[in-house]
Amino acid sequence: MNEKTLSRDFDYNLIKVLDAVISAGNATKAAKQLSVTPAAVSLALNRLQSFYNEALFVRGKEGLVPTMKALEVHASFRQVIDLVQNTITPEPDNLPANQITILGGDLVENYYLSQLYDNTVFENNIFKHFSNRNLTHKEMKRLLLAGHSDLIVSPVPFTDNDIDCRLIDSFKNFCCICSRDNLLAGVERMSLHNFYSARHAIYHSSLFSAAAANDSHLYNEDVTYQGNRIKSYQSDSIAGIINIIEQTSLIALFPLKLAVFHKNQRKSAINIIQPPSEMTFRPINIYASWKKKKPRSHMVEDIVAMLHTLSSFRR
Numbered sequence: 001m002n003e004k005t006l007s008r009d010f011d012y013n014l015i016k017v018l019d020a021v022i023s024a025g026n027a028t029k030a031a032k033q034l035s036v037t038p039a040a041v042s043l044a045l046n047r048l049q050s051f052y053n054e055a056l057f058v059r060g061k062e063g064l065v066p067t068m069k070a071l072e073v074h075a076s077f078r079q080v081i082d083l084v085q086n087t088i089t090p091e092p093d094n095l096p097a098n099q100i101t102i103l104g105g106d107l108v109e110n111y112y113l114s115q116l117y118d119n120t121v122f123e124n125n126i127f128k129h130f131s132n133r134n135l136t137h138k139e140m141k142r143l144l145l146a147g148h149s150d151l152i153v154s155p156v157p158f159t160d161n162d163i164d165c166r167l168i169d170s171f172k173n174f175c176c177i178c179s180r181d182n183l184l185a186g187v188e189r190m191s192l193h194n195f196y197s198a199r200h201a202i203y204h205s206s207l208f209s210a211a212a213a214n215d216s217h218l219y220n221e222d223v224t225y226q227g228n229r230i231k232s233y234q235s236d237s238i239a240g241i242i243n244i245i246e247q248t249s250l251i252a253l254f255p256l257k258l259a260v261f262h263k264n265q266r267k268s269a270i271n272i273i274q275p276p277s278e279m280t281f282r283p284i285n286i287y288a289s290w291k292k293k294k295p296r297s298h299m300v301e302d303i304v305a306m307l308h309t310l311s312s313f314r315r
Contacts, residue, residue: 010051011047013044014044014047014048015077016034017030017034017041017044017045017048018045018048018056018070018073018074018077019074019077020033020034020041021041021045021064021066022066022070022071022074026064027041027042027045027064045057045064052069052073054067054069055067055069056069056070056073057070076131076133076134097295097296098124098125098126098296098299099125099126099127099128099296100125100126100127100128100150100151100296100299100300100303101128101129101130101148101149101150101151102127102128102129102130102149102150102151102152102153103130103131103132103135103140103143103144103149103151103152103153103154104129104131104132104152104153104154105131105132105133105153105236106131106236106237106238106239107153107238107258107286108129108153109129110238110239111238111258111261112153112307112310113127113129115310116303116306116307116310119306121302121303121306125299125303130149132152132154133236137154137156137158140152140154140158141158141160141163144158144163144289144290144291145160145162145163145291147291147294150290150291150294150296150300151288151289151290151300151303151304152288152289152290153168153286153287153288153307154286154287154289155284155285155286155287156287157285157287157289158287158289162291162292162293163289163290163291163292164289164290164291164292164297164301165287165288165289166287166288166289166304166308167285167286167287167308168286168287168288168304168307168308168311169285169286169307169308169311170283170284170285170286170311171255171256171257171258171283171284171285171286172281172283173255173256173257173281174253174254174255174256174275174281175253175254175255175256175259175272175273175274175275176190176195176251176252176253176254176272176273176274176275177242177245177251177252177254177259177270177271177272177273178198178245178249178250178251178252178270178271178273179245179246179247179248179249179269179270179271180269180270180271181269182249182251182271183249184198184251184271184273185271185273187273188273188274189273189274189275189276189277190251190273190274190275190276191276192276192278195229195251195275195276196228196229196230198230198249198250198251199230199231199232199249199250199251200229200230200231200232200233200250200251200252200253201232201233201234201235201241201244201245201248201250201251201252202229202231202233202234202235202241202252203235203236203238203241203252203253203254232250233248233250238258241254242262242266242268242270245270246268246269246270251273253275255284256272257311259272260272286311288304288307288308290304
């Protein structure tokens with residue numbers, strides 16, 4: 001979204017309109033679903049479009065066709081709608097006893113949970129994962145205490161008398177990654193010159209923003225030259241960063257454990273290079289938080305213990 005998004009003019013009813021149009025398949029069906037006229041739907045979509053720099057719909061033979069940007073926005077909105085709906089109409093008490101609902105970013109889904117796929121925990125439990133991308137710390141805590149989430153995996157610890165919180169991982173070492181075909185692929189350590197001459201893909205989220213999306217806090221105190229990176233691509237998707245690195249000449253700062261995991265386990269076509277020796281990075285801790293004395297808390301504790309063991313193994 002552009003800066004206008006931050007204003008008070010944003011009408012959150014537009015979220016319902018976008019959801020209805022994409023779910024129904026076209027504006028006419030969405031209008032019937034919302035009990036409004038097609039003209040009202042078109043007007044709402046035009047207002048929503050004003051908040052985005054990229055086109056949300058294009059004209060097709062059967063009407064409006066959502067772009068990849070619209071589908072991306074809708075996916076984010078849909079998760080928020082589901083979470084809000086759950087607070088209005090709580091899920092029944094007769095939910096499967098082995099269902100675990102997890103709040104977290106793509107790190108949870110593509111890194112932690114992916115390492116449990118072959119474990120019996122996936123045979124014995126039903127997992128539901130929701131992105132915490134658009135949720136504040138306060139909102140996530142409320143969902144946890146209200147019982148709408150069983151586990152939160154986040155770089156921020158949750159403190160409350162009714163919440164257990166455990167450190168499960170710590171990213172202490174960082175590296176630079178590039179494509180195997182990149183001219184820098186054969187370099188063992190990146191120089192400051194190469195680092196600032198290259199174009200960068202930036203992983204920017206609440207997780208790594210201070211260490212990998214900002215140029216502050218990257219240097220030892222005695223470094224006289226502190227440049228600015230050429231930022232050519234930015235995403236809050238780890239998979240998105242890996243894909244763009246594989247296909248272009250861009251480089252990226254990345255947690256070493258994640259880089260090794262994607263190179264060795266996911267067979268990503270990347271090379272790992274040591275960052276400039278003049279740079280230093282602060283550790284980034286990952287915490288698991290869950291509500292105490294909950295029927296499924298023992299299952300959650302077992303999962304947390306597995307995640308901690310996995311992180312300890314991948315140092």
